[in-house]
Amino acid sequence: MAMATFTVGAHSKNPTKTVVRARNFEMIIDEPRNLGGTDTGPTPVEYVLGALAGCLNVVGHVVAKEMAFELKGITFELAGELDPAKFLGESTTNRAGFQEIRVKVIPDSNASKEQLDAWLKTVESRCPVSDNLANTTPVQLTL
Amino acid sequence: MAMATFTVGAHSKNPTKTVVRARNFEMIIDEPRNLGGTDTGPTPVEYVLGALAGCLNVVGHVVAKEMAFELKGITFELAGELDPAKFLGESTTNRAGFQEIRVKVIPDSNASKEQLDAWLKTVESRCPVSDNLANTTPVQLTL
Numbered sequence: 001m002a003m004a005t006f007t008v009g010a011h012s013k014n015p016t017k018t019v020v021r022a023r024n025f026e027m028i029i030d031e032p033r034n035l036g037g038t039d040t041g042p043t044p045v046e047y048v049l050g051a052l053a054g055c056l057n058v059v060g061h062v063v064a065k066e067m068a069f070e071l072k073g074i075t076f077e078l079a080g081e082l083d084p085a086k087f088l089g090e091s092t093t094n095r096a097g098f099q100e101i102r103v104k105v106i107p108d109s110n111a112s113k114e115q116l117d118a119w120l121k122t123v124e125s126r127c128p129v130s131d132n133l134a135n136t137t138p139v140q141l142t143l
Numbered sequence: 144m145a146m147a148t149f150t151v152g153a154h155s156k157n158p159t160k161t162v163v164r165a166r167n168f169e170m171i172i173d174e175p176r177n178l179g180g181t182d183t184g185p186t187p188v189e190y191v192l193g194a195l196a197g198c199l200n201v202v203g204h205v206v207a208k209e210m211a212f213e214l215k216g217i218t219f220e221l222a223g224e225l226d227p228a229k230f231l232g233e234s235t236t237n238r239a240g241f242q243e244i245r246v247k248v249i250p251d252s253n254a255s256k257e258q259l260d261a262w263l264k265t266v267e268s269r270c271p272v273s274d275n276l277a278n279t280t281p282v283q284l285t286l
Contacts, residue, residue, distance in 0.1 A: 003224040006188050006241075010196035010219040015204035018219075020193035022185040023175070029197030032166070037201075042165040044198035044272050045149050050163035051190035052282070053153035054172030058180075058187065059230060061158035066232060076153040076161075081146040087202060087269050089209060097274035098149075100281040107286070116286055123284075126230050129187050130282050131240035137276045138243040139195070141267050143250070143259055 014038060035084075045098065048133070049078040052103065055129035060107070063122050069111040077104040101133065157181060178227075188241065191276070192221040198272035199248065206265050212254040220247040244276065 010020040016037035020027040029044055031037025042050070053076040064071035080098035087096055107116060124130050153163040159180035163170040172187055174180025185193070196219040207214035223241035230239055250259060267273050 003242075004227050005222060005224050006186065006192060007220070007222040008185075008189055008192045008196065010193065010200070010221070012200045012204070012216045012218075016201050018193075018197040018200040020196055022189035022193060025185045025189075027170075027185065027190070027193045027197075029193065029200075031201060042151075042168045042170065043149065044194045044201065045275075046151055046165035046168075047170070047190050047194035047197065048272055048275060049149060049151045050153065050161075050165060050170045050172065051187045051194065053151065053163055054161040054170075054190065055187035056284075057153070057155045057161040057172075058159050058174060061155070062230070062232065073155045075155075077150070078153070079148060079150040081148050082271050084147050087205070087271055089205065089269065095274055095278065096269050097271035097278075098280055099146075100283060101275075102283045103285070105284055105286055113286075120284055120286060124282070126232065126239050128225050128230055128240035129191055130284075131238055132188075132191060132244075132276055133280045134282045135238065135240075136279055137241055139267070139273050139277045140243060140245045141199075141248055141263055141273075142246070143248055143256075143263060 045080070045082065049080065049101065052101065052129045052133065053078055055127045056103065056105065056123060059123045059127045063119055063126070064109070067115060067119055069109060069115055072108040074108065075106040078102070160184070188223070188225065192223065192244065195244065195246065195272045195276065196221055198270045199246065199266060202266045202270045203250070206262055206269065207252070210258060210262055212252060212258055215251040217251065218249040221245070
């Protein structure tokens, strides 16, 4: 199968607000007022958590179909902590991003605990977003 | 400084569409029709690229201010390739996610090439999203 290429364009509206264009869709990214922003959209790291949920949903349904159990839907609760010191340029030994990301996955299904455990393990290994977060991904920034 | 916690909630609307709630904001995530989706929003991996742009914008402005050069705005072009085979459960040795992410950063500034090179290097090291992508981030999935 051919590789799939994804591209987006983005530009700043102000120092905290970014407008992203992905095909015919737009995302508004901003920071809340207590972080100096104009609070017109989710923060970048909230988008990361959202992207992970969206990916787990798609792959979750693909894998449930393969495993032949009924999946009526999935609810997700995601959380992560980061130390803003690094981002703000203060002295810290902490990393810039989330130290870990926790995802509570609540499938609406009558499948057994054993089936769901196997399902979740497969979903994690095949989800592009969890792969890019859990493993190293080269990020090439150029001017 | 205290750690900052970010949380979002999400639920599936159908096998490809996810509605994410982040504070008072909503994200709609979906797949295009040629990937079996209902095409009501960007894909999860497009959200990852968008989140990276939004993060680089915020940190870019913080660092430009510290370096005391004028930054009128930033434009970004982002791209990545992934092999859908893994996600679809086909046989492949490729990883599930983006093999690399390329970001063209176009600052609207009169700063020198040397200043901008130093700026970009600092921005990359302090951006939470580029940190979470470029380095390993534990993702804990639980039922």
